[in-house]
Amino acid sequence: MAENEALFIDLDTSRCTSLGICEALAPKHFEVQDDGSVTVDGEPVSDEDIADVRNAVTSCPTEALKLITK
Template sequence: MSIELIPGRCEGHGVCEAIAPEVFQVDDDGMVHLLPGGDHEDATALAAARSCPVAALRATS
């Protein structure tokens, strides 16, 4: 599985970053970014993606 970012959907809530800060970062512009080198297939990262309140992140296979 991997994580897909859906452009334009992020509202900057930061739930994903709070759960997996080594994978996600919400910048000053209020948009989430996947950090390079983070384990995007880690169970915690996938759970963080699924926790997005606006479904801006999707765990894909």
Template sequence: MKIVVDRARCTGIGICEAIAPTVFEVDDDGGLVLLSQLVPHGVAAEVAEAVEGCPTLALRLEP
């Protein structure tokens, strides 16, 4: 699955980073950095939780 970020919605709160730090990182300027555009093996549940927990609905998964 592919991780898609709507940068216009993302506010850099960092909930995704707290849930799945091997995939998401908020940089010093508050911008979201995807460490992997595809969901890595073994962290699908964490990534799904991060997507569902995004308060601005800036994240989604695509097949």
């Protein structure tokens, strides 16, 4: 990853089934809304949060999440 690039969460809403595993594992970055949809905060993933976010990404049973660089 280049020095000025940051990691962001990419959510494929067509694959997401709103189980809430991501929210349970990384609540700073994911939220299940009242209507059942999942939202991502859109902020770069900090070094402090990367382990939790990676765990959420790899734990998603529908593979709706990935980390991307911008």
